[in-house]
Amino acid sequence: MPAPLPRDLRTRPGSALPIKPRPASRSGPKLSVASAPFTPLSALAQAAADLSSPTPSQASATLARVADVPEFVPSGAGALFGPQQIDGPVYDQSAYSDDYGYAFYDPQPAYNGMHMVQGGIESMAIAGSEQMSDKAQLDNFFMHHHVGSSFEPLQHHLYNSTLPHVANIPPNQKQVHCLFIEDHLRVHLQSRNEAIQQALDPTSAEGARLPARVDAYHTLFPLDESRAPSKIFGYPTSVYKAVRSTDGRTYVLRRIEGFRLTNEASMSCIEVWRRVRHAGCVSVVGAFTTKAFGDSSLVIVYDYHPLSTTLMAKYFARADPQTANGINERVLWSFICQIASAIKMIHAHNLAVRVVEPSKILITGKNRFRINCCSVLDMLTFDTPTNVQAMQQDDLFNFGKLIVALTSGSLYALHNMQKCMDHMGRSYSPDVRTLAVYLLNRTLTNRNIDDVIKLIAPRMLQEINGAFQQNDFLEDQLSRELENSRLVRLLCKLGFINERPEYELDPTCAETGDIYLLKLFRDYVFHQVDEGGAPILDLAHVLQSLNKLDVGVNEKIMLSSRDEQSCLIVSYRELKQCIETVFNDLMNRRGRIA
Numbered sequence: 095m096p097a098p099l100p101r102d103l104r105t106r107p108g109s110a111l112p113i114k115p116r117p118a119s120r121s122g123p124k125l126s127v128a129s130a131p132f133t134p135l136s137a138l139a140q141a142a143a144d145l146s147s148p149t150p151s152q153a154s155a156t157l158a159r160v161a162d163v164p165e166f167v168p169s170g171a172g173a174l175f176g177p178q179q180i181d182g183p184v185y186d187q188s189a190y191s192d193d194y195g196y197a198f199y200d201p202q203p204a205y206n207g208m209h210m211v212q213g214g215i216e217s218m219a220i221a222g223s224e225q226m227s228d229k230a231q232l233d234n235f236f237m238h239h240h241v242g243s244s245f246e247p248l249q250h251h252l253y254n255s256t257l258p259h260v261a262n263i264p265p266n267q268k269q270v271h272c273l274f275i276e277d278h279l280r281v282h283l284q285s286r287n288e289a290i291q292q293a294l295d296p297t298s299a300e301g302a303r304l305p306a307r308v309d310a311y312h313t314l315f316p317l318d319e320s321r322a323p324s325k326i327f328g329y330p331t332s333v334y335k336a337v338r339s340t341d342g343r344t345y346v347l348r349r350i351e352g353f354r355l356t357n358e359a360s361m362s363c364i365e366v367w368r369r370v371r372h373a374g375c376v377s378v379v380g381a382f383t384t385k386a387f388g389d390s391s392l393v394i395v396y397d398y399h400p401l402s403t404t405l406m407a408k409y410f411a412r413a414d415p416q417t418a419n420g421i422n423e424r425v426l427w428s429f430i431c432q433i434a435s436a437i438k439m440i441h442a443h444n445l446a447v448r449v450v451e452p453s454k455i456l457i458t459g460k461n462r463f464r465i466n467c468c469s470v471l472d473m474l475t476f477d478t479p480t481n482v483q484a485m486q487q488d489d490l491f492n493f494g495k496l497i498v499a500l501t502s503g504s505l506y507a508l509h510n511m512q513k514c515m516d517h518m519g520r521s522y523s524p525d526v527r528t529l530a531v532y533l534l535n536r537t538l539t540n541r542n543i544d545d546v547i548k549l550i551a552p553r554m555l556q557e558i559n560g561a562f563q564q565n566d567f568l569e570d571q572l573s574r575e576l577e578n579s580r581l582v583r584l585l586c587k588l589g590f591i592n593e594r595p596e597y598e599l600d601p602t603c604a605e606t607g608d609i610y611l612l613k614l615f616r617d618y619v620f621h622q623v624d625e626g627g628a629p630i631l632d633l634a635h636v637l638q639s640l641n642k643l644d645v646g647v648n649e650k651i652m653l654s655s656r657d658e659q660s661c662l663i664v665s666y667r668e669l670k671q672c673i674e675t676v677f678n679d680l681m682n683r684r685g686r687i688a
């Protein structure tokens with residue numbers, strides 16, 4: 095509903111907009127909502143009331159602290175990125191550019207990069223002063239790492255869901271939670287981002303123990319370090335998360351300790367594995383040998399999947415009462431379909447998985463399974479003659495063993511296969527048993543993954559349907575955030591314009607013009623008070639006003655000056671025009687000065 099226009103309007107000199115004078119003596123709350131009718135939705139108002147605002151004393155304390163902060167003097171981009179000026183990463187593309195054409199990223203400053211994030215205003219100023227076009231440089235710039243105790247975890251408890259007594263609202267009203275992505279998904283994504291950013295303090299004992307740089311990788315963080323030889327590989331292996339200098343992305347380094355590569359040609363099998371790209375495999379990125387750990391190590395690089403665990407850890411490591419009697423059948427079919435599809439892709443490349451083992455199946459999300467550590471055994475046994483067909487048969491047999499172990503809830507149960515099969519027959523549909531019998535039948539020497547796919551085809555359709563449904567859900571969640579990012583861009587523009595010192599000193603901007611209007615609009619959106627003078631913290635009003643501004647609707651609103659001496663009637667369309675004019679002017683001025 096447009097706000098009703100006041101009757102007594104006159105035009106202010108120098109402005110085409112009508113103005114309503116107010117008696118100077120009038121006391122009472124400034125920017126009272128009574129002057130611009132707005133009816134907040136009760137539930138939204140209730141939710142918005144949860145947002146707290148600082149008291150005047152808190153605000154002045156904050157100001158006092160801000161005043162203590164040394165003055166930030168913006169300077170040229172080159173100066174800001176020079177090593178003397180900031181305590182952050184140094185990017186010297188000319189000196190370190192490699193084959194990829196990206197800028198190398200110096201490992202030591204990666205730790206210091208954290209200060210740039212914590213530096214708040216300063217780091218934003220640095221970002222703003224850079225030309226945004228150099229993607230690689232910006233990616234590196236924003237690649238910050240939280241280190242040791244200075245890492246501040248996100249306050250998840252501040253995002254509590256609505257309580258039931260306010261959740262049951264009429265269908266024409268919305269909860270604030272509907273405007274943002276679903277709680278569990280948000281917490282999950284945030285936790286993953288936190289995991290990506292985890293880093294050791296290089297000055298700590300643990301951090302100092304690891305090399306600062308291994309080949310093109312730095313900021314190593316141990317995911318798993320083991321002194322004992324791996325049962326599968328025969329060598330002690332360690333797993334690290336690390337950042338690649340060439341693109342600033344995080345990868346996993348699997349280090350095979352004490353392995354001497356005698357045949358350079360073995361690196362060729364990595365090239366073959368790199369071509370296997372499948373949603374059911376952890377992709378192989380590359381391999382190299384290094385002495386950076388103080389020994390001869392072979393390192394194989396994989397994609398990093400934050401917060402993942404293994405099938406072993408989830409289903410077999412501890413006596414979980416939920417899995418003791420076997421995995422849920424729905425999850426089992428999901429596992430079977432994903433792993434069968436991955437095996438098919440690998441066998442189609444004339445390769446064998448060789449690691450269909452519980453510790454080498456990674457769980458990277460809810461019911462997302464991927465085969466990990468592909469290529470390791472091919473590298474380690476490169477000089478030993480192997481029969482790919484026989485190894486592919488082994489893959490199928492091991493796949494069958496895994497299915498039986500999952501249905502019986504224990505790896506030890508495999509010693510009594512008959513008992514396992516009986517349990518499977520009682521607790522699972524006959525299709526599971528048929529598949530397991532086929533996979534475990536070693537007398538059939540021509541078993542192949544295509545026949546497995548035919549056996550599970552109807553379940554594959556179910557799986558595809560589930561994946562599409564999940565995709566629809568995620569698209570819906572994404573669309574909510576899409577709207578928010580649109581509003582954030584608008585808020586950024588308003589932030590660039592409002593309270594600029596150069597405008598404050600300019601008498602033409604102080605009382606008239608586009609900038610003045612935008613200042614009043616900011617008050618209208620954020621600084622309204624109710625009849626009693628209490629701040630109105632109504633998120634619905636903010637979002638509604640910003641959305642109307644973004645669209646530029648013809649609806650008119652009344653803005654009043656802070657001294658309540660004048661009112662301006664203006665449409666959102668005119669306000670949108672103001673923003674565009676002032677923002678273009680800012681960009682032109684920036685261009686002229688640069």
Ligand SMILES: Nc1ncnc2c1ncn2[C@@H]1O[C@H](COP(=O)(O)OP(=O)(O)OP(=O)(O)O)[C@@H](O)[C@H]1O
Nearest residue numbers: 317318324333346376396397398399402403404453
């Ligand atoms: N690509 C990856 N992305 C993310 N995390 C990974 C990745 N690969 C391994 N991990 C993490 O490393 C941990 C250890 O992996 P690893 O394969 O060494 O298992 P393990 O049980 O220690 O096996 P082994 O007995 O062979 O040493 C996993 O639990 C997982 O958390």
